[in-house]
Amino acid sequence: MRNLLTVFLFVLLASACRQRAGVPRDRPDTSSVPTATNILPAKIVAPQATTQPRIDGVGDDSCWNQTTWHAIDHNWIGPKYDSIDFAGRYKVAWDKEYLYILAEIKDDTLLNTHKPLDNYWDDDCLTVYLDEDHSGGDHQYTYNAFAYHIGLDGRIVDMGPDSTAQLYPTHCNVKIDTRGDTATWELAFRLFPHTYKGDVKDKPVNLFDGKRIGFAIAYNDNDRSPMRENMIGSVYIDGQNRNLAWITADVFGDLFLEGR
Numbered sequence: 001m002r003n004l005l006t007v008f009l010f011v012l013l014a015s016a017c018r019q020r021a022g023v024p025r026d027r028p029d030t031s032s033v034p035t036a037t038n039i040l041p042a043k044i045v046a047p048q049a050t051t052q053p054r055i056d057g058v059g060d061d062s063c064w065n066q067t068t069w070h071a072i073d074h075n076w077i078g079p080k081y082d083s084i085d086f087a088g089r090y091k092v093a094w095d096k097e098y099l100y101i102l103a104e105i106k107d108d109t110l111l112n113t114h115k116p117l118d119n120y121w122d123d124d125c126l127t128v129y130l131d132e133d134h135s136g137g138d139h140q141y142t143y144n145a146f147a148y149h150i151g152l153d154g155r156i157v158d159m160g161p162d163s164t165a166q167l168y169p170t171h172c173n174v175k176i177d178t179r180g181d182t183a184t185w186e187l188a189f190r191l192f193p194h195t196y197k198g199d200v201k202d203k204p205v206n207l208f209d210g211k212r213i214g215f216a217i218a219y220n221d222n223d224r225s226p227m228r229e230n231m232i233g234s235v236y237i238d239g240q241n242r243n244l245a246w247i248t249a250d251v252f253g254d255l256f257l258e259g260r
């Protein structure tokens with residue numbers, strides 16, 4: 001009897017607390033579920049390249065001289081890091097066929113110990129997130145958006161619709177030039193729409209003045225651990241769980257293509 005009375009009092013107290021917190025009794029309390037939104041304006045503007053850059057890992061092309069750097073400085077995974085451990089920045093330009101990226105990554109120790117399709121995110125790698133139509137939404141196992149992980153060996157990996165890792169060698173040309181602790185990554189991406197099937201009929205879209213693309217870039221830094229030590233991204237993500245860009249394009253930034 002005493003036990004029954006204790007349970008009754010506990011239920012009554014819990015109900016009162018829920019009502020005070022404004023949670024309707026007939027709905028689940030989702031207030032503790034992590035949410036993620038770009039609460040800071042993450043809009044960047046990419047100028048049109050009048051001359052194609054040479055994809056050689058050297059940023060001396062005319063399009064890069066006319067483009068400003070943006071920081072890769074939001075810690076998505078891992079403990080606080082310092083500028084000896086990691087520092088990163090990037091530029092973006094475009095023409096009708098390609099989205100060009102120049103990334104300068106300072107990393108004190110380079111690690112590449114996994115096979116290309118095996119826990120590839122635990123090796124040092126650059127990840128470029130592209131949502132061609134800026135739709136946002138889930139892309140974990142769809143082609144609504146891509147999360148291209150580019151390894152130190154230049155291999156390009158993402159999850160396919162069958163939930164397994166796949167190589168996408170034709171989606172991007174990449175060249176990495178490493179000098180001391182600094183690597184310059186130069187990349188040229190073709191952008192594929194959500195209707196991508198993974199066969200020979202797939203055609204990349206043409207880019208144009210005024211086009212908006214969902215975009216983010218990140219670096220997985222591992223120096224000596226079985227799993228990556230940090231993942232540092234270009235956009236602010238709110239909440240405790242910030243490892244979301246590989247699942248949802250909602251956290252990508254807004255990339256605006258500006259014509260000349």
Ligand SMILES: [Ca+2]
Binds near residue numbers: 055058061
């Ligand atoms: Ca170049």
Ligand SMILES: [Ca+2]
Binds near residue numbers: 085107109223
């Ligand atoms: Ca490092």
Ligand SMILES: [Ca+2]
Binds near residue numbers: 133136143145
């Ligand atoms: Ca999309």
Ligand SMILES: [Ca+2]
Binds near residue numbers: 111124
């Ligand atoms: Ca590293």
